[in-house]
Amino acid sequence: MAYPEGNRTWQIIHNAKKGGYGVGGFCVYNTEGVLAVIKAAERCRSPALIQFFPWSMHFQGPAFIKFAAEAAHAASVPIAVHLDHCLKPSDADMALECAFDSIMVDGSMFEEEENIRYVKSVVDRAREKNMTVEAELGRMEGGEDGLPTVDLESVWTDPGRAAEFVKQTGVHFLAPSFGNVHGPYPPGGAEKHWQLDRLEKIHEALGEATPLVLHGTHPLSDEMVKVGMAKGMVKxxxxxxxxxxxxxxxxxxxSMVELTTLQVQGVEEYAKGVERLMVEVLGSSGRA
Known part of the structure; x- marks a missing residue:
């Protein structure tokens, strides 16, 4: 199948967009996380994305990414493996040699023209590996475990630039900045700080060809996730x-049970959290 239609992440996200449901990109840090997402997806008959930060490439190594990809691809439902927030060009180089189905290129610390050059250079090389690429236009504040905190002010995505950015870079999925942040929200939460009119205009500008990705979901109510999906968020x-x-x-x-029990039951508890989101929020249960 031609690129990018033959890419696993592309298929999962575009099927969700056509079907009117969301698909979870679940950030994991260990084997238990990988197994929990697979277990939850199979029990719910839901597609899913297993996501890593560049931290995992360095700490656990490419062999661990290969293990995760092989386990994901062997599942009875569609599951892809994605690299989230690839901030450094050197990490992008490393990621392109790993077993990822897709990567997020985060050039949000650059000025827009440099961001475009960075993203396009990765997209051009990713095509040769049959990987698809997500990018951030604008900048979101905050950080997550496994990511450096970005000590820069937010830059909101300009709806008038979104389509041109996609055209110039060839990126497949776009993560917009519209008041969403990584980590805790300021007082008032997402309900106060999300600029839904901006998000709606970005969605209208991109149309059906470029699915949107929601970052900044902790802490976020189920209702606000659904609001984001109603405004065009797919991943x-x-x-x-x-x-x-x-x-x-x-x-x-x-300190109470054997390590084997701790791992088995830990995966079960982890999977319950993933399943709840698939069933109650994303609407992806029963879609695979």
């Missing part, structure tokens, strides 16, 4: 929200 990134039960179980049992 919905998740990190801490789906891990709360897993963390609680580890805190309460890490």
């Amino acid at each position: 919905v990134n998740q990190n801490r929200n789906v891990r709360n039960g897993y963390h609680k179980y580890l805190e309460e049992n890490c």
Whole structure:
């Protein structure tokens, strides 16, 4: 199949866009996270994306990414493996040699013209690897575990530039900045700070060809995720929200049970958080 239609991430996200549901991009840090997303997706008959930060490439290494990709691709439902927030060109070089289905190129710390050059250079090389590319236009504040905190002011995405940015870079998915932030929101939360009119205009400018990606979902109510989806978001990134039960179980049992039990039950608790989102929020359950 031709590029990018033959790419696993492209298929998962475009099927979700056509079907009117969201697909979760679940950030994981260990084997338990990989297994939990696969278990949840298979039980819910839902597509999913397993996401890593560049931290995993360096700490766990390319062999771990290969393991995750092989496990994901062996699942009975469509699951892709994605690299989130590739900030450094050297990390992009490394990612292109790993087993990712797709990568997010984050040039938001650059001025727009340099961002365009950076993203386009990665897209051109990713094509040769049958990888698709997500990019951020504008800049979101904050940081996440495994990512450096961006100590720069937010730059909101200009709806009038969105389509041209996609055309100039060849990027396949766009992560807009419209008041969303990584990590805790300022007082008033997303309800106060999201510029929904801006998001709606970005969606209108891009049309059906370029799906939107929601970043900045912690903490975020189920209702606000649904609002974002109604305004055009298709890929919905998740990190801490789906891990709360897993963390609680580890805190309460890490010195009480054998390591094998801790891992098996930890995966189960982790999977429950992923399943809840698939069923109650994204609407992806039963779509695979």
